[in-house]
Amino acid sequence: MLMYLLRRLGLALVTCLFISVLTFIIIRLPPGDFVDAYIANLAASGSTVSNEQAEAMRRDYGLDQPALVQYARWLGRVLEGDFGVSMVWRRPVTEVIGDRLWLTMVVSFAALFLTWAIALPIGIYSAVRQYSIGDYVFTTLGFIGLAVPNFLLALILMYLGFRYLGLNVGGLFSPDYVQAPWSWARVWDLAKHLPLPAAVLALAGTAQLIRIMRANLLDELRKPYVVTARAKGLTERRTILKYPVRAALNPFASSVAYLFPYLVSGSIVVSLVLGLPTVGPLLLQALVAQDMFLAGTIVLLLGIMTVVGTLISDVLLMWIDPRIRLEGHG
Amino acid sequence: MRPTPMAEPIALAVRDLAVRFEMEQGNVHALEGVSFDLRAGRTLGIVGESGCGKSVTARSILRIIDRPGRITGGRILLDPGTPQEVDLAALDPESARMRAVRGGRVGLIFQEPMTALSVHYTVGNQIIEAVRQHSDISKAEARNRAIELLREVGIPRPETRIDAYPFELSGGLRQRVGIAMALAGDPDILIADEPTTALDVTTQAQILALLRRLQAEKRIALMLITHDMGVIAEMTDEVAVMYLGRVVEYAPVAALFAAPRHPYTRALLRAVPSVLAAPRQRLATIGGAVPHPGARPAGCAFHPRCAEVIPGRCTAEMPPAIPPGIAGASCFLDVPA
Numbered sequence: 001m002l003m004y005l006l007r008r009l010g011l012a013l014v015t016c017l018f019i020s021v022l023t024f025i026i027i028r029l030p031p032g033d034f035v036d037a038y039i040a041n042l043a044a045s046g047s048t049v050s051n052e053q054a055e056a057m058r059r060d061y062g063l064d065q066p067a068l069v070q071y072a073r074w075l076g077r078v079l080e081g082d083f084g085v086s087m088v089w090r091r092p093v094t095e096v097i098g099d100r101l102w103l104t105m106v107v108s109f110a111a112l113f114l115t116w117a118i119a120l121p122i123g124i125y126s127a128v129r130q131y132s133i134g135d136y137v138f139t140t141l142g143f144i145g146l147a148v149p150n151f152l153l154a155l156i157l158m159y160l161g162f163r164y165l166g167l168n169v170g171g172l173f174s175p176d177y178v179q180a181p182w183s184w185a186r187v188w189d190l191a192k193h194l195p196l197p198a199a200v201l202a203l204a205g206t207a208q209l210i211r212i213m214r215a216n217l218l219d220e221l222r223k224p225y226v227v228t229a230r231a232k233g234l235t236e237r238r239t240i241l242k243y244p245v246r247a248a249l250n251p252f253a254s255s256v257a258y259l260f261p262y263l264v265s266g267s268i269v270v271s272l273v274l275g276l277p278t279v280g281p282l283l284l285q286a287l288v289a290q291d292m293f294l295a296g297t298i299v300l301l302l303g304i305m306t307v308v309g310t311l312i313s314d315v316l317l318m319w320i321d322p323r324i325r326l327e328g329h330g
Numbered sequence: 331m332r333p334t335p336m337a338e339p340i341a342l343a344v345r346d347l348a349v350r351f352e353m354e355q356g357n358v359h360a361l362e363g364v365s366f367d368l369r370a371g372r373t374l375g376i377v378g379e380s381g382c383g384k385s386v387t388a389r390s391i392l393r394i395i396d397r398p399g400r401i402t403g404g405r406i407l408l409d410p411g412t413p414q415e416v417d418l419a420a421l422d423p424e425s426a427r428m429r430a431v432r433g434g435r436v437g438l439i440f441q442e443p444m445t446a447l448s449v450h451y452t453v454g455n456q457i458i459e460a461v462r463q464h465s466d467i468s469k470a471e472a473r474n475r476a477i478e479l480l481r482e483v484g485i486p487r488p489e490t491r492i493d494a495y496p497f498e499l500s501g502g503l504r505q506r507v508g509i510a511m512a513l514a515g516d517p518d519i520l521i522a523d524e525p526t527t528a529l530d531v532t533t534q535a536q537i538l539a540l541l542r543r544l545q546a547e548k549r550i551a552l553m554l555i556t557h558d559m560g561v562i563a564e565m566t567d568e569v570a571v572m573y574l575g576r577v578v579e580y581a582p583v584a585a586l587f588a589a590p591r592h593p594y595t596r597a598l599l600r601a602v603p604s605v606l607a608a609p610r611q612r613l614a615t616i617g618g619a620v621p622h623p624g625a626r627p628a629g630c631a632f633h634p635r636c637a638e639v640i641p642g643r644c645t646a647e648m649p650p651a652i653p654p655g656i657a658g659a660s661c662f663l664d665v666p667a
Binding site: 228236242 | 451514
């Protein structure tokens with residue numbers, strides 16, 4: 001069991017290294033560099049930058065060095081916790097991302113939790129009562145949820161919330177608290193603003209997980225061990241919850257891995273619409289401006305989140321499935 | 331020679347049991363008027379090809395037929411003729427009374443020892459659960475009882491095996507665990523649904539010997555479902571031959587092998603491989619396949635495959651069912667003794 005964990009951890013580290021390389025390559029893919037974009041920006045507003053000035057800027061940012069050197073420097077600093085300076089914001093990347101990362105995590109976890117809390121019971125219900133009216137209703141709703149673009153739903157919910165409930169929609173904080181230092185009042189304010197974005201983000205994932213849970217459970221319900229459990233005299237409820245649901249959770253846990261980054265990156269448009277101070281919109285800006293260090297850091301974080309998500313689902317699988325736990329002992 | 335069947339009390343009487351699966355493609359009559367008795371300390375063999383309704387019969391008794399199947403007629407009498415007589419077919423499958431019968435009075439042993447146990451829980455967890463379902467004892471006591479059960483079914487080192495997961499055990503051991511689980515509620519009726527089909531020959535013999543020993547010790551009424559005529563010959567006292575949801579022949583085992591009365595039984599017996607056969611001799615088969623129960627032939631359901639069909643009669647009329655407990659065949663050719 002320990003070996004399994006260690007092996008997973010080692011693989012995760014190697015994967016992270018590859019992600020860092022890929023990140024670096026991806027950022028350098030578009031033609032031109034930050035200085036080109038900066039000059040073009042200035043030119044658009046009427047001012048010009050001399051060639052000497054441009055070269056000086058390139059030297060300052062280390063853009064004149066070979067790619068490998070640039071990568072090594074970047075990685076070295078990243079490992080020390082220095083993610084470089086955002087060229088657009090002219091502030092350290094850590095500072096720019098700062099709170100946004102934690103807020104992103106809070107929103108993502110809220111959405112993930114909501115996804116599970118809704119998808120699990122409905123999935124179980126839909127499988128156990130296959131082809132019942134309830135199953136059809138949930139299936140229909142699920143497909144609608146899957147088909148409606150998140151940002152559209154966000155707009156509709158915002159409108160409804162504002163028009164009929166008089167809610168303060170948009171953002172994660174009331175105006176009074178946006179710049180305020182952390183306090184219990186600010187946390188409470190955050191909690192009040194959380195449900196709407198969490199619900200919007202959760203919906204598409206929920207529809208998907210309902211389908212997965214339903215399909216898994218339908219497979220499991222036909223297995224002989226379910227009949228065994230019934231034949232013992234257990235109630236139907238206990239039979240289903242203890243045996244097939246446990247088995248159906250297996251692929252469910254695997255899905256955590258890809259849900260995690262999806263909740264962050266898939267939320268860019270929604271975050272823009274809802275005005276959420278999360279990482280998504282920042283990534284978009286950084287990519288548009290070719291703000292290499294900022295974009296690189298965010299892409300790297302997304303990659304690492306995927307790896308962490310995979311690790312979490314591995315641990316979950318281990319907990320759910322003794323065959324994995326006892327691997328190598330059989 | 332065993333005592334005559336009449337001396338033993340009937341533990342379970344199935345009468346005219348009918349089960350139907352109502353589906354969009356039409357109704358499937360899985361069972362059509364099945365009757366038989368299970369007697370304490372005796373073994374009834376149920377034999378027939380796949381799809382003849384053997385397993386549906388077993389699950390009907392326990393009231394665990396899968397949707398959309400449902401009992402549409404007949405009775406399943408537990409302790410018939412006693413003051414405690416109860417018709418299981420009339421109970422709500424989810425009622426406390428029915429659940430007490432399930433695993434408490436009637437134990438079920440499965441065909442697939444690989445898939446009949448959940449891989450997610452230890453052997454002990456699954457047996458203790460069954461023990462505690464049918465008696466009010468503490469966890470520690472239930473654990474001791476589970477170890478006792480594992481020992482009883484011949485599992486070596488039960489104190490450690492109880493904490494093993496099913497996938498850590500061999501097929502034979504798993505099947506023994508399955509039997510221990512079926513015995514957990516101390517049932518007096520056991521239904522074994524093809525208990526040895528998935529096992530190798532040596533293990534088969536051991537499991538059959540175990541079942542015989544347990545039956546003798548506990549005077550269990552055993553219903554043994556199989557398609558293996560060898561198992562029938564070795565294990566049973568009486569045999570019911572099933573075809574398309576009906577009992578077509580019922581006889582004491584010796585009589586069945588010596589003088590089979592239904593053409594289907596004769597065909598089944600001809601299809602048994604024999605060591606006395608000449609080399610390279612083709613194995614006899616029954617022509618055709620079992621028709622889909624939804625497309626049951628008119629008249630006697632066996633007539634399209636029967637070598638001795640009486641044209642005009644077998645194709646039009648259904649031969650009468652055999653009265654329970656009386657040897658005979660449901661065939662126009664069978665002359666009542």
